[in-house]
Amino acid sequence: MTDTRHTLVALVEDKPGVLNRVASLFRRRSFNIQSLAVGGSEHSGLSRMTIVAVGDSAQIEQVRKQLEKLINVVKVSDITEEGMVTRELALIKVKTTASTRSEIMQIVGVFRANIVDVAPGSLTVEVTGDEDKVNSLLRLLRDFGIKEISRTGRIALTRGSSS
Amino acid sequence: MKKTGAQILCESLINEGVEVIFGILGGSVLPIYDTFPQYTKLRHILVRHEQGAAHAADGYARATHKAGVCIATSGPGATNLVTGIACAYMDSAPMVAITGQVARSVIGRDAFQEMDITGITIPITKHNYLVTDVTELAKTVKEAFHIAQTGRPGPVLIDIPRDVQQEQTDFIYPDKVDLPGYRVISRGHPSQIKKAAKLINEAEQPVIIAGRGIIISQAYDEFREFAEKAQLPVAHTLLGLGSFPGDHILDLGMMGMHGTPCANLAVQNADLLIAVGMRFDDRATANTEEFAPNARVIHIDIDPAEIGKNIPAEVPVVGDTKSVLTALNEEVKKGEHVDWLSQIEQWRCEYPSLEIRETDEVLPQYIINQIYEATRGDALIVTGVGQNQMWAARYFVYTKPDSLISAGGLGPMGFELPAAMGAKIGRPEKVVWCIAGDGGFQMTIQELATITQEDIAVKIAIMNNGYLGMVRQWQELFYGRRYVGTKLWNPDFVKIGEAYGIPGIKVKRREEVIPAIQKAMEYPGAFLVDFLIEPEENIYPIVPPGECLARFFQPSKPEVLEGRF
Numbered sequence: 001m002t003d004t005r006h007t008l009v010a011l012v013e014d015k016p017g018v019l020n021r022v023a024s025l026f027r028r029r030s031f032n033i034q035s036l037a038v039g040g041s042e043h044s045g046l047s048r049m050t051i052v053a054v055g056d057s058a059q060i061e062q063v064r065k066q067l068e069k070l071i072n073v074v075k076v077s078d079i080t081e082e083g084m085v086t087r088e089l090a091l092i093k094v095k096t097t098a099s100t101r102s103e104i105m106q107i108v109g110v111f112r113a114n115i116v117d118v119a120p121g122s123l124t125v126e127v128t129g130d131e132d133k134v135n136s137l138l139r140l141l142r143d144f145g146i147k148e149i150s151r152t153g154r155i156a157l158t159r160g161s162s163s
Numbered sequence: 164m165k166k167t168g169a170q171i172l173c174e175s176l177i178n179e180g181v182e183v184i185f186g187i188l189g190g191s192v193l194p195i196y197d198t199f200p201q202y203t204k205l206r207h208i209l210v211r212h213e214q215g216a217a218h219a220a221d222g223y224a225r226a227t228h229k230a231g232v233c234i235a236t237s238g239p240g241a242t243n244l245v246t247g248i249a250c251a252y253m254d255s256a257p258m259v260a261i262t263g264q265v266a267r268s269v270i271g272r273d274a275f276q277e278m279d280i281t282g283i284t285i286p287i288t289k290h291n292y293l294v295t296d297v298t299e300l301a302k303t304v305k306e307a308f309h310i311a312q313t314g315r316p317g318p319v320l321i322d323i324p325r326d327v328q329q330e331q332t333d334f335i336y337p338d339k340v341d342l343p344g345y346r347v348i349s350r351g352h353p354s355q356i357k358k359a360a361k362l363i364n365e366a367e368q369p370v371i372i373a374g375r376g377i378i379i380s381q382a383y384d385e386f387r388e389f390a391e392k393a394q395l396p397v398a399h400t401l402l403g404l405g406s407f408p409g410d411h412i413l414d415l416g417m418m419g420m421h422g423t424p425c426a427n428l429a430v431q432n433a434d435l436l437i438a439v440g441m442r443f444d445d446r447a448t449a450n451t452e453e454f455a456p457n458a459r460v461i462h463i464d465i466d467p468a469e470i471g472k473n474i475p476a477e478v479p480v481v482g483d484t485k486s487v488l489t490a491l492n493e494e495v496k497k498g499e500h501v502d503w504l505s506q507i508e509q510w511r512c513e514y515p516s517l518e519i520r521e522t523d524e525v526l527p528q529y530i531i532n533q534i535y536e537a538t539r540g541d542a543l544i545v546t547g548v549g550q551n552q553m554w555a556a557r558y559f560v561y562t563k564p565d566s567l568i569s570a571g572g573l574g575p576m577g578f579e580l581p582a583a584m585g586a587k588i589g590r591p592e593k594v595v596w597c598i599a600g601d602g603g604f605q606m607t608i609q610e611l612a613t614i615t616q617e618d619i620a621v622k623i624a625i626m627n628n629g630y631l632g633m634v635r636q637w638q639e640l641f642y643g644r645r646y647v648g649t650k651l652w653n654p655d656f657v658k659i660g661e662a663y664g665i666p667g668i669k670v671k672r673r674e675e676v677i678p679a680i681q682k683a684m685e686y687p688g689a690f691l692v693d694f695l696i697e698p699e700e701n702i703y704p705i706v707p708p709g710e711c712l713a714r715f716f717q718p719s720k721p722e723v724l725e726g727r728f
Contacts, residue, residue, distance in 0.1 A: 071344050
């Protein structure tokens with residue numbers, strides 16, 4: 001079986017230590033997390049976690065079942081095979097000079113990204129999209145010199161009315 | 164009327180039917196201990212080391228099928244529990260461990276005896292709690308017992324800061340738990356059960372692998388009916404011994420690294436394996452790549468995460484073994500398997516499992532077998548870890564339910580004495596034999612004081628070979644007989660026993676074995692027998708690491724080890 005990227009979505013109780021329990025489980029069972037994002041959900045008291053993990057389908061199924069055993073984890077789904085919407089947000093601080101600023105702004109415009117801070121010598125771009133889009137923009141901006149990047153990691157929902 | 168956190172804890176424990184608590188006090192649990200005299204229904208057993216408290220609670224739990232309770236203070240008290248909690252976790256024993264914590268105002272400041280025990284025990288508990296509000300305490304205890312004792316049982320830890328123990332609130336014990344993330348699937352899916360039955364009905368060379376799940380759900384009758392109706396031979400994991408009569412014609416004994424050849428060959432040649440309440444531990448399967456190459460696999464377990472973890476299952480059935488077996492018994496047809504069972508009989512004759520060589524030396528196999536004879540199998544055998552454990556597994560015939568308590572998963576030496584204590588307190592009517600090695604015995608030897616102080620009538624048999632025997636055996640077989648760090652200088656265990664107020668005798672010759680066992684059994688209290696066994700006696704057969712189950716080594720089959728050095 002081949003390793004692929006899987007997107008797991010978990011509804012977890014909003015209690016102290018839950019993130020630690022989830023992270024500890026991944027480490028303990030030698031499962032590899034590529035990104036993990038967590039925030040509120042539509043249910044009060046429950047958070048939604050989006051975890052991108054790499055492995056073959058048997059390994060990922062084992063991860064899913066181990067996660068479900070955690071008392072504070074209410075439900076876990078591997079939505080990789082389902083229709084899903086995924087987004088990531090990145091903040092990118094790019095070096096600028098008087099001569100490059102307009103070119104950068106043009107690129108930002110093409111990507112429908114926003115400039116959220118301008119300073120002498122740099123500007124900060126906010127971009128939202130799937131990882132490919134974020135990576136493409138990063139590639140283009142790299143030539144100008146990137147000072148800092150902060151990425152949220154993937155968040156995901158299944159499309160339409162499911163669950 | 165308002166009650167303190169300490170009182171709420173005690174009342175909650177009583178509500179849960181707790182009768183015994185194993186523990187040691189310290190600063191952070193003083194308010195709880197100060198409250199104990201108000202609750203005479205709770206018997207506190209003062210152990211001599213917190214590891215002993217946890218193992219004793221574990222032994223108690225396995226003997227009674229109720230959660231064992233242990234208590235320790237913050238910091239070192241809590242960290243000393245860790246080995247015992249991990250052991251209960253690996254073997255799915257229900258336990259509630261209570262620890263004191265420093266006051267809330269100093270948590271996170273590295274206060275004296277502060278330790279993040281909930282952080283430390285995340286990977287070795289089914290769940291754990293830090294109670295930061297006294298109004299949450301009763302609910303927490305209720306949840307802890309529910310989680311520990313249902314589904315696949317396991318340990319739950321409750322960490323209670325000292326000031327929470329002193330804070331007051333109204334005591335209302337909830338009658339229900341609300342755990343949206345905790346579901347137990349107890350009934351197997353009917354269509355999976357039908358599929359399983361079909362495979363069983365069609366199999367020609369089926370073998371059951373019986374695990375501790377049968378014992379946990381006390382499904383002895385249903386399991387026996389199942390095996391007998393479909394005529395399915397039964398191999399056991401270590402912890403599955405006692406789930407099926409060991410003297411039954413269908414019983415093959417233990418499989419695995421030190422399993423009987425008959426069990427190993429049957430499993431390896433099976434066309435269908437029916438794994439019941441077991442988790443395909445590596446000591447049971449040996450090399451998984453070559454494990455039972457022609458077998459289809461039905462895996463029955465209450466924990467969905469066990470399905471496919473180590474060995475892929477063609478037909479998984481998630482559910483409580485008792486419920487699943489009851490349903491299966493409706494579906495399976497009467498079986499015969501004449502050819503297969505006669506092939507198994509042939510292996511059984513070729514490799515007799517209870518054969519003990521004639522010699523004047525004191526052989527551990529003989530001792531264990533004589534304890535079986537003397538008790539007629541009606542005893543609780545509590546073992547240590549290592550050779551003593553394997554001899555106890557192989558040479559006692561487990562004819563009765565619940566007759567073996569052994570630390571299978573974690574394998575902590577020193578389990579035997581405190582676990583035997585806990586088992587005897589839980590089942591005072593039973594004869595309890597603690598089978599110890601001379602190495603492991605010294606890891607929790609201080610519990611001899613507990614045994615005397617609390618008058619716990621366990622019979623202690625030390626398999627004294629002057630070595631860390633199992634490791635020495637590995638050095639002999641796989642490390643060119645280079646004995647590094649395995650030779651033990653030992654104290655005189657009989658004198659040690661005497662110093663602790665426990666009578667005992669030393670056995671140096673074979674003919675002294677039976678009288679010594681008799682004497683121990685006749686003595687009304689705890690009794691110690693120091694058996695000076697043949698120092699380099701090995702446990703055979705052994706499947707060398709990396710080999711498959713059929714490639715077991717014993718002196719009559721030297722070819723298995725050829726070329727290993």
